[in-house]
Amino acid sequence: xxxxxxxxxxxxxxxxxxxxxxxxxxxxxxxxxxxxxxxxxxxxxxxxxxxxxxxxxxxxxxxxxxxxxxxxxxxxxxxxxxxxxxxxxxxxxxxxxxxxxxxxxxxxxxxxxxxxxxxxxxxxxxxxxxxxxxxxxxxxxxxxxxxxxxxxxxxxxxxxxxxxxxxxxxxxxxxxxxxxxxxxxxxxxxxxxxxxxxxxxxxxxxxxxxxxxxxxxxxxxxxxxxxxxxxxxxxxxxxxxxxxxxxxxxxxxxxxxxxxxxxxxxxxxxxxxxxxxxxxxxxxxxxxxxxxxxxxxxxxxxxxxxxxxxxxxxxxxxxxxxxxxxxxxxxxxxxxxxxxxxxx
Amino acid sequence: xxxxxxxxxxxxxxxxxxxxxxxxxxxxxxxxxxxxxxxxxxxxxxxxxxxxxxxxxxxxxxxxxxxxxxxxxxxxxxxxxxxxxxxxxxxxxxxxxxxxxxxxxxxxxxxxxxxxxxxxxxxxxxxxxxxxxxxxxxxxxxxxxxxxxxxxxxxxxxxxxxxxxxxxxxxxxxxxxxxxxxxxxxxxxxxxxxxxxxxxxxxxxxxxxxxxxxxxxxxxxxxxxxxxxxxxxxxxxxxxxxxxxxxxxxxxxxxxxxxxxxxxxxxxxxxxxxxxxxxxxxxxxxxxxxxxxxxxxxxxxxxxxxxxxxxxxxxxxxxxxxxxxxxxxxxxxxxxxxxxxxxxxxxxxxxxxxxxxxxxxxxxxxxxxxxxxxxxxxxxxxxxxxxxxxxxxxx
Amino acid sequence: xxxxxxxxxxxxxxxxxxxxxxxxxxxxxxxxxxxxxxxxxxxxxxxxxxxxxxxxxxxxxxxxxxxxxxxxxxxxxxxxxxxxxxxxxxxxxxxxxxxxxxxxxxxxxxxxxxxxxxxxxxxxxxxxxxxxxxxxxxxxxxxxxxxxxxxxxxxxxxxxxxxxxxxxxxxxxxxxx
Ligand code: SF4
Ligand code: SF4
Numbered sequence: 001x002x003x004x005x006x007x008x009x010x011x012x013x014x015x016x017x018x019x020x021x022x023x024x025x026x027x028x029x030x031x032x033x034x035x036x037x038x039x040x041x042x043x044x045x046x047x048x049x050x051x052x053x054x055x056x057x058x059x060x061x062x063x064x065x066x067x068x069x070x071x072x073x074x075x076x077x078x079x080x081x082x083x084x085x086x087x088x089x090x091x092x093x094x095x096x097x098x099x100x101x102x103x104x105x106x107x108x109x110x111x112x113x114x115x116x117x118x119x120x121x122x123x124x125x126x127x128x129x130x131x132x133x134x135x136x137x138x139x140x141x142x143x144x145x146x147x148x149x150x151x152x153x154x155x156x157x158x159x160x161x162x163x164x165x166x167x168x169x170x171x172x173x174x175x176x177x178x179x180x181x182x183x184x185x186x187x188x189x190x191x192x193x194x195x196x197x198x199x200x201x202x203x204x205x206x207x208x209x210x211x212x213x214x215x216x217x218x219x220x221x222x223x224x225x226x227x228x229x230x231x232x233x234x235x236x237x238x239x240x241x242x243x244x245x246x247x248x249x250x251x252x253x254x255x256x257x258x259x260x261x262x263x264x265x266x267x268x269x270x271x272x273x274x275x276x277x278x279x280x281x282x283x284x285x286x287x288x289x290x291x292x293x294x295x296x297x298x299x300x301x302x303x304x305x306x307x308x309x310x311x312x313x314x315x316x317x318x319x320x321x322x323x324x325x326x327x328x329x330x331x332x333x334x335x336x337x338x339x340x341x342x343x344x
Numbered sequence: 345x346x347x348x349x350x351x352x353x354x355x356x357x358x359x360x361x362x363x364x365x366x367x368x369x370x371x372x373x374x375x376x377x378x379x380x381x382x383x384x385x386x387x388x389x390x391x392x393x394x395x396x397x398x399x400x401x402x403x404x405x406x407x408x409x410x411x412x413x414x415x416x417x418x419x420x421x422x423x424x425x426x427x428x429x430x431x432x433x434x435x436x437x438x439x440x441x442x443x444x445x446x447x448x449x450x451x452x453x454x455x456x457x458x459x460x461x462x463x464x465x466x467x468x469x470x471x472x473x474x475x476x477x478x479x480x481x482x483x484x485x486x487x488x489x490x491x492x493x494x495x496x497x498x499x500x501x502x503x504x505x506x507x508x509x510x511x512x513x514x515x516x517x518x519x520x521x522x523x524x525x526x527x528x529x530x531x532x533x534x535x536x537x538x539x540x541x542x543x544x545x546x547x548x549x550x551x552x553x554x555x556x557x558x559x560x561x562x563x564x565x566x567x568x569x570x571x572x573x574x575x576x577x578x579x580x581x582x583x584x585x586x587x588x589x590x591x592x593x594x595x596x597x598x599x600x601x602x603x604x605x606x607x608x609x610x611x612x613x614x615x616x617x618x619x620x621x622x623x624x625x626x627x628x629x630x631x632x633x634x635x636x637x638x639x640x641x642x643x644x645x646x647x648x649x650x651x652x653x654x655x656x657x658x659x660x661x662x663x664x665x666x667x668x669x670x671x672x673x674x675x676x677x678x679x680x681x682x683x684x685x686x687x688x689x690x691x692x693x694x695x696x697x698x699x700x701x702x703x704x705x706x707x708x709x710x711x712x713x714x715x716x717x718x719x720x721x722x723x724x725x726x727x728x729x730x731x732x733x734x735x736x737x738x739x
Numbered sequence: 740x741x742x743x744x745x746x747x748x749x750x751x752x753x754x755x756x757x758x759x760x761x762x763x764x765x766x767x768x769x770x771x772x773x774x775x776x777x778x779x780x781x782x783x784x785x786x787x788x789x790x791x792x793x794x795x796x797x798x799x800x801x802x803x804x805x806x807x808x809x810x811x812x813x814x815x816x817x818x819x820x821x822x823x824x825x826x827x828x829x830x831x832x833x834x835x836x837x838x839x840x841x842x843x844x845x846x847x848x849x850x851x852x853x854x855x856x857x858x859x860x861x862x863x864x865x866x867x868x869x870x871x872x873x874x875x876x877x878x879x880x881x882x883x884x885x886x887x888x889x890x891x892x893x894x895x896x897x898x899x900x901x902x903x904x905x906x907x908x909x910x911x912x913x914x915x916x
Contacts, residue, residue: 433855535903536790537901559752563745563748654905
């Protein structure tokens with residue numbers, strides 16, 4: 001990051017820069033997703049227009065919602081465990097911010113360039129489970145408890161296919177470093193054709209599909225929204241939240257969707273790199289974030305498309321899908337990738 | 345001591361086993377503490393104020409009990425102090441999404457007591473409106489089922505296309521929800537010009553909706569996994585609980601008041617239509633029969649529209665209606681099931697006693713039997729597939 | 740069949756619906772979702788209700804004889820009428836002065852009214868009409884009590900009666916203006 005501007009920046013400057021960058025990287029995609037997909041595309045699917053009043057074509061609706069949430073009373077149920085109840089949304093949001101750390105936005109535009117980047121990402125993504133369990137337990141409500149437990153069961157079950165789907169990529173790239181995974185795709189070649197590099201979606205298509213499904217489940221988006229199942233559990237673990245804390249959960253949900261899509265695009269779609277350009281050129285430090293954002297929109301489009309279309313699974317069906325279909329499939333994928341890696 | 349499971353399907357056996365398991369869990373000594381989950385009266389899934397007290401073991405229901413009456417409005421009693429023409433406007437509010445159908449049996453009962461019969465044109469229009477209110481009601485039920493199993497889009501499609509039907513109902517009766525259009529001896533008014541053609545177009549839209557929803561929802565494997573084999577009502581149990589309408593036809597009982605016991609005043613015998621049944625008795629079969637019923641309803645309406653005879657719409661009835669002493673019971677096949685009115689008259693301006701047999705009350709009374717042993721998500725699926733309207737339960 | 744076909748079809752349905760909303764004129768024309776959507780942006784554009792729609796009750800004051808029939812038949816007794824008799828000049832010269840009923844008060848409480856239409860139906864003198872106008876909500880519930888001048892104002896919004904569908908023997912009535 002320092003080299004983008006080619007000037008020495010003092011430590012506090014760097015820190016501020018990174019904090020602001022992190023906030024922007026998390027919140028901007030989240031806002032865009034909510035407006036473009038949740039508000040607008042969903043409305044178009046249902047033959048309506050969605051928000052139209054706040055700003056041109058309702059584009060400031062989200063800000064209005066935020067303003068509304070700030071005005072609301074922050075209600076604590078009387079029997080709630082106050083501290084845990086208050087902290088839960090922050091824990092969930094924290095995991096999102098930790099995730100963004102390892103995502104590369106350009107050859108030099110990264111927050112932290114960890115050698116075990118993807119490993120770190122998968123590890124911190126589980127922190128949100130703790131937040132959700134905290135919310136479910138501390139609310140002192142049966143609906144919240146059921147929702148929290150369901151969420152815990154579901155998130156843990158789908159962590160495994162998520163990790164295993166990534167394994168294929170890691171084997172192919174030969175590194176855990178997210179930045180190097182991008183380079184591996186940019187400089188790789190598929191069966192001797194090197195023109196378009198090697199976006200892993202082509203060779204790891206099964207991995208991509210599994211990653212997408214597991215991601216959908218991790219994000220508790222329909223058809224995997226059992227934990228919040230609004231027709232039976234009211235709002236699951238979020239039932240008792242109101243005002244700003246509910247907003248944090250809400251933002252957390254879509255921010256995580258954005259960040260997970262970033263990871264998916266880094267792993268499978270080549271991250272900030274586009275075919276035909278030299279991955280080392282300084283251009284990508286400017287262009288990279290935009291490219292990545294475009295790819296994120298593609299991936300999230302799929303997520304939301306499924307969301308509008310499908311009814312939700314039942315708890316047991318969900319677990320069956322994870323343990324009986326996705327995990328064996330991803331194991332097969334790993335074995336196949338390993339064999340091919342050795343052969344070629 | 346062998347428990348016999350007489351030729352049950354595999355699904356029913358599974359259900360039986362899970363019920364036994366639920367029973368057994370209560371009796372086990374080392375027992376996890378059960379939890380009572382109170383669904384409602386304010387709950388998104390009960391679309392109204394139904395309350396279900398479910399005793400859970402984990403996510404499995406050990407016992408469930410519906411509590412009704414949160415919305416009791418006392419229409420039976422109110423009807424005793426209202427004149428006959430005033431009653432129709434009250435009963436509109438029983439099943440509020442298919443409200444014209446509520447008026448029909450009451451008017452037919454009064455007509456029976458007064459020994460008048462509506463002229464043929466009125467009978468045709470009455471039947472058309474009855475059938476249109478069925479379509480308006482059942483479409484919403486189908487869309488609502490989507491929400492219950494977690495898909496957001498079907499309900500919007502349902503509202504979108506139901507609007508065309510409601511617009512037609514409004515164009516002729518003046519009210520979208522509460523038509524108050526049926527009168528003893530005929531109808532309030534005749535059809536406005538151009539209505540027949542517009543209604544045919546609306547029926548076209550409804551058929552499109554059926555195709556669309558069939559692809560979007562019924563064909564979806566997740567939807568099928570959520571509904572097939574869930575909430576099976578065997579034939580005899582359903583009959584014993586007094587289920588009616590789609591809920592019993594979904595269990596394979598070929599019984600439809602429109603065909604089997606049609607009271608004079610409606611003209612279902614003039615058209616060519618079919619009663620759909622499904623042998624499975626599970627949630628999916630109920631929803632499937634609903635969909636077919638909407639399609640059949642559009643066909644009935646189309647045929648009736650072509651056949652409407654000309655003539656007056658009101659028989660000769662005195663301006664001030666006094667119904668001669670006597671009793672009459674008339675039932676019709678309403679969107680939610682069989683609805684009947686038992687009217688006792690003492691020759692006054694008011695009915696002496698009105699007893700309303702509404703379909704949803706019986707349909708919901710099966711829930712304690714049906715919900716035993718299912719999982720929490722299935723409660724919602726089953727309630728959605730039984731499809732009740734709270735006003736129809738509590739009256 | 741496997742997991743694929745039904746679910747893929749479902750995706751097709753939602754995609755098609757979205758495309759129909761965004762591009763109502765066909766895929767190559769510029770998008771105009773506000774035309775493709777079935778909803779109406781209410782305060783900016785308004786849907787015309789059916790002429791028979793029961794929106795608000797209008798009173799033709801000259802026709803009303805304060806006969807109280809409507810007030811008696813109303814199921815929730817939300818019409819309040821007071822009147823007195825007046826001597827009107829005779830119709831022919833030298834005749835006896837006529838009795839005329841003069842309305843002092845004619846209020847309908849729309850907070851209680853359930854829009855059943857019985858009053859309009861029973862009025863023997865063509866004094867009450869339905870207007871499809873629906874924008875008369877008030878911040879205070881007491882303001883929903885419309886007095887006779889307010890009810891008379893609605894007369895302007897009463898549409899003419901529609902003609903009937905062929906085969907009807909009903910006569911089209913006229914709205915007194
Ligand atoms: S519409 Fe019905 S409730 Fe309203 S004033 Fe007239 S008679 Fe009374
Ligand atoms: S409005 Fe009609 S029914 Fe009512 S008092 Fe006047 S004339 Fe009589």
